[in-house]
Amino acid sequence: xxxxxxxxxxxxxxxxxxxxxxxxxxxxxxxxxxxxxxxxxxxxxxxxxxxxxxxxxxxxxxxxxxxxxxxxxxxxxxxxxxxxxxxxxxxxxxxxxxxxxxxxxxxxxxxxxxxxxxxxxxxxxxxxxxxxxxxxxxxxxxxxxxxxxxxxxxxxxxxxxxxxxxxxxxxxxxxxxxxxxxxxxxxxxxxxxxxxxxxxxxxxxxxxxxxxxxxxxxxxxxxxxxxxxxxxxxxxxxxxxxxxxxxxxxxxxxxxxxxxxxxxxxxxxxxxxxxxxxxxxxxxx
Numbered sequence: 319x320x321x322x323x324x325x326x327x328x329x330x331x332x333x334x335x336x337x338x339x340x341x342x343x344x345x346x347x348x349x350x351x352x353x354x355x356x357x358x359x360x361x362x363x364x365x366x367x368x369x370x371x372x373x374x375x376x377x378x379x380x381x382x383x384x385x386x387x388x389x390x391x392x393x394x395x396x397x398x399x400x401x402x403x404x405x406x407x408x409x410x411x412x413x414x415x416x417x418x419x420x421x422x423x424x425x426x427x428x429x430x431x432x433x434x435x436x437x438x439x440x441x442x443x444x445x446x447x448x449x450x451x452x453x454x455x456x457x458x459x460x461x462x463x464x465x466x467x468x469x470x471x472x473x474x475x476x477x478x479x480x481x482x483x484x485x486x487x488x489x490x491x492x493x494x495x496x497x498x499x500x501x502x503x504x505x506x507x508x509x510x511x512x513x514x515x516x517x518x519x520x521x522x523x524x525x526x527x528x529x530x531x532x533x534x535x536x537x538x539x540x541x542x543x544x545x546x547x548x549x550x551x552x553x554x555x556x557x558x559x560x561x562x563x564x565x566x567x568x569x570x571x572x573x574x575x576x577x578x579x580x581x582x583x584x585x586x587x588x589x590x591x592x593x594x595x596x597x598x599x600x601x602x603x
Contacts, residue, residue, distance in 0.1 A: 324405055334426060404478065407531075423454060459477075480523075514603065
């Protein structure tokens with residue numbers, strides 16, 4: 319992927335190397351990692367459990383501290399890459415949506431404080447609707463390659479675009495509608511649940527972005543799309559559950575199977591049209 323051809327976004331906040339005080343209900347980083355692992359094994363969103371702990375523990379008083387020795391240099395290659403991909407999402411969605419407000423992307427290492435609570439790198443990249451920011455520890459990309467079997471620059475771009483897809487859902491009111499359905503007892507988990515539909519739509523939006531960005535930059539090279547598809551396969555619920563506990567429990571799915579994630583990314587990429595991303599109306603995911 320010739321990502322150097324793109325425009326860099328200024329909506330990057332680099333918190334790598336900053337220490338974070340105790341948050342999420344008083345949990346230290348070890349406790350947060352444990353909660354995250356338990357949540358993943360249960361098939362739940364770790365941020366939901368961490369958020370609940372934060373609420374039970376009272377107001378979040380977490381504060382980022384000054385950078386510690388050994389922090390990555392400012393504007394290193396990782397920052398340049400992330401800012402370029404984010405800049406491309408801004409260009410694409412700015413043309414697709416009226417009055418588009420771009421999210422800020424926060425780079426962190428180890429642990430970070432957000433409006434959704436304090437989270438560790440174990441959570442993986444996430445979007446917080448409370449502050450409309452994407453959070454990313456770039457070490458996830460190393461984990462994605464070494465342990466999950468995904469990786470490559472376009473695969474990394476897909477991950478960022480997926481989180482921006484959640485921002486699109488927030489801006490367009492999809493997130494509020496899902497929250498209202500959740501409040502009325504609508505099923506969130508399971509292979510046909512609202513959580514899976516949300517995640518697959520974000521995958522589809524990532525595919526739409528990839529299509530339109532390619533039209534603008536012509537920056538994809540041979541094998542790039544396969545990188546994204548391999549990563550989508552690697553982070554499917556069925557694949558992750560099989561690796562984590564040896565069995566697959568569809569009733570606890572939150573993101574969709576490997577095949578579903580590949581299918582919906584391809585729906586977006588092949589069409590370049592958000593109209594092909596209505597996972598909530600789809601009878602067959």
